[in-house]
Amino acid sequence: MNLYGKHLLCTQDWSVEELEAVLGLAKKMKANRYSSKFTSLLQYKSFLMFFYNPSVRTRQSFEAAATELGGHAQFLEPKGMRLKTSKSAGETNEDAAKVMSRYGAGIGIRILEDKVSRYGEGHTLLKEYCEFGTMPVISMAHDKFHPCQGLADVQGAREHLGDLRGKKILVVWGHGALARSWCSVQESILINSRLGMDVTVAHPEGYDLDPEVIKLAKQNCKKNGTKFEITNDPYEGYRNAHIVYSRNWMSPKAYQNGEFKKPEEVEKALKYPEWITDTKKMKLTKNALYTHPMPVDRGHEVTDEVCSGPRSIIYDVAENRLHAQKAIMALTMSRYDYVPEE
């Protein structure tokens, strides 16, 4: 399993075997967090973290991941980087990527909905770094996908449910004041359909996700002989679910004339108070786990009762960000030779 030098922009770009290598190694790393097998893998190496958007978990977990692998993560903000934009002279992404590749063992980039002028622009930026640089590019969440979150989700779900094949996940829109990007939910839909789950997506009318992602998810399910459903009913999707994943997201109309219209999105989203994950809805499920990529907007996306309840795995999933990212970094930035256990 040679993943050295590979980019990770979306789990859909990797084979199932490759994703299983990450998940297998992440599990091993969680069980043996400071084992000497892992603590020298990035020794003396620099991982460049490039944050267009700030972050809690992503920053902390990537920086800790580099430290635990014996290396160092640099916290970089592009505002300090004199990059060329449509408004000012500066360095091209080509020049930046080529030089950074001389210093770093890999680069992580985070760019979300409010730092781009249209959906997909962040993805294009990451692809430029893949094209021009010569080191692995890892998405630390961008406007389209969030592969590290998807892998941490699966790791967490398996810890509690074992084999996920044939089980059902509900990915459900939550109302709220954050107008979040689509990256986490799209990644969840893709990876869970890929790995053999039935997937239901529920949201009010007007909150469709990227049609291309939906198409891919349907193909994934078809290949696995599983079910893919979309519903606009706030209750229906909960029936028989084994995992409920709730999250607010923006509508496809969020960008107007190159601007991200957050106030309008928030105003619109707050008109759907019935779209909240609560105990009543959870009772429709098969005693489902509750998960969320965090930060949680409690009282909007989910009630405190569910979010802090006995079936919530949000902190375990958050911890798994660390382990999944360590595994990704080990596999793509060091020559760690992962052999699946028999």
Added chain:
Amino acid sequence: MNLYGKHLLCTQDWSVEELEAVLGLAKKMKANRYSSKFTSLLQYKSFLMFFYNPSVRTRQSFEAAATELGGHAQFLEPKGMRLKTSKSAGETNEDAAKVMSRYGAGIGIRILEDKVSRYGEGHTLLKEYCEFGTMPVISMAHDKFHPCQGLADVQGAREHLGDLRGKKILVVWGHGALARSWCSVQESILINSRLGMDVTVAHPEGYDLDPEVIKLAKQNCKKNGTKFEITNDPYEGYRNAHIVYSRNWMSPKAYQNGEFKKPEEVEKALKYPEWITDTKKMKLTKNALYTHPMPVDRGHEVTDEVCSGPRSIIYDVAENRLHAQKAIMALTMSRYDYVPEE
């Protein structure tokens, strides 16, 4: 002496034996700065530094402390953390603390007078992190206390004076344009009264410190059979002092309607030019050491002549921040077993 997992919000919360363990280990660490006894204690571990307020010494000394113990300190600013506030949706401190505990070996929090809406609010925040998290919380200075400064002060004073019991410290208000928080001076009063010094506090009328802290300091002195005095005279307290500690601080009226009124505080404080530590006043002492937690507002709190004079220990105390913090981190975040020397 098992201090593993213990929080440090104020030295008053720890026993004298526990404080002596820190001081003993800090002394040993200063004498053997890069000894292999210490350089692996935090290896591959992350210490999370959470700065509501910026800092020079605190940032540099904590970050260097983690490096010297073989670990890494993450520099985090809450403005980048999408935390819930009264004004915006976001993550609760509970969620933040629970997740951070999965990544970090410990957390330091700094929150001073201008980042809270009333005295004590910062202390409450730290207590929330203690309650919800599962890692040691270390104050890196908050509105009430500054335990690391207090320990560094004692370490420095002992280096120059030996046993401090029965000797006298003057903690004296200085005029100036900074309207500083009470944390450093309150910590000084508590730890020095605890460890057996006579304590005199001097300030103009209207600059009383927290009555609860004063009460505790009186009890400390009573227990040790030492003297505790408060004076509003700018000269009297200097008599027979072995240590003079000058510092500007805000008045109890600094907060009005939930706002920190800095301009009003500065205007008021500048009306007391006689409140400056100078050579004339120092002549009243028993050839006292001069100290200050820095940054010094020279010309207001103290003259250059005293501050840069032969009895000033400000740089030694500043250096001791590093050693005291290394000792605290080793004792609370690694299982370092400190045995006092005979």
Added chain:
Amino acid sequence: MNLYGKHLLCTQDWSVEELEAVLGLAKKMKANRYSSKFTSLLQYKSFLMFFYNPSVRTRQSFEAAATELGGHAQFLEPKGMRLKTSKSAGETNEDAAKVMSRYGAGIGIRILEDKVSRYGEGHTLLKEYCEFGTMPVISMAHDKFHPCQGLADVQGAREHLGDLRGKKILVVWGHGALARSWCSVQESILINSRLGMDVTVAHPEGYDLDPEVIKLAKQNCKKNGTKFEITNDPYEGYRNAHIVYSRNWMSPKAYQNGEFKKPEEVEKALKYPEWITDTKKMKLTKNALYTHPMPVDRGHEVTDEVCSGPRSIIYDVAENRLHAQKAIMALTMSRYDYVPEE
């Protein structure tokens, strides 16, 4: 060759033998990047990076350099440091430098044209840190000089041309919208004249550099029996050049009444569109290498064709920043004993 504790503000302050030690060690470090000979030189030590101005390459290459030497670089911004200025109370540079010296193995300072009120003020600041501190001060680019860039330039040129003695470098002004400081070009002129190159400086009238630097460069050339020329013709200097180094720089009139007049400078500079390095001009040279300290303002300072062409060494030079800086840090901050190879 004992360079322990030495400051580096400009290559002109070091002997040729000392500069050759840096270049020799940097070459060795590039060939053996993670050799155990080098990876413990700064182990457990902190290098303090003090950025008045933001940066891409300088930040990344210094931070990676510290990591590769086994140590850690702290990223510090003075805005967070409550330093005394003409406008606000705060800490003196003397106090800051003395305390930082207790924590760090060395300090790097970056302060460019827009953070000072007159040319030379940044240089004065660095000299204060040299005077008051007790650790090596390394310029990470300041208003007058950029020694690390100069050393990386020479390392890169030698990789492609071998011995530079008797060969010709053209340092040529480029038009553009950035009004850059003089540090990189002045350092280039000094180090290349020092090491035996013929040096030609070309710029429009009104873009003279620091007369003292020009005087030193002339002396360097005289000592080596080489040529030093200045021309105001945009073509002439290219003839017979082995290296072309183009760069925009501000005029001597950039500061008016203590302010850096960037808009005026940009407006003026854009009036010279013929001052661009292009293929036509490069044909006048002896198949010259093209170099630039980056970030490149493509289309103004140089055409894409030249900058991305086969004779461009900009990425190699950028990489050499890392190696040159590792060598400087090893020599000044550890007791690494460099022995030139026979």
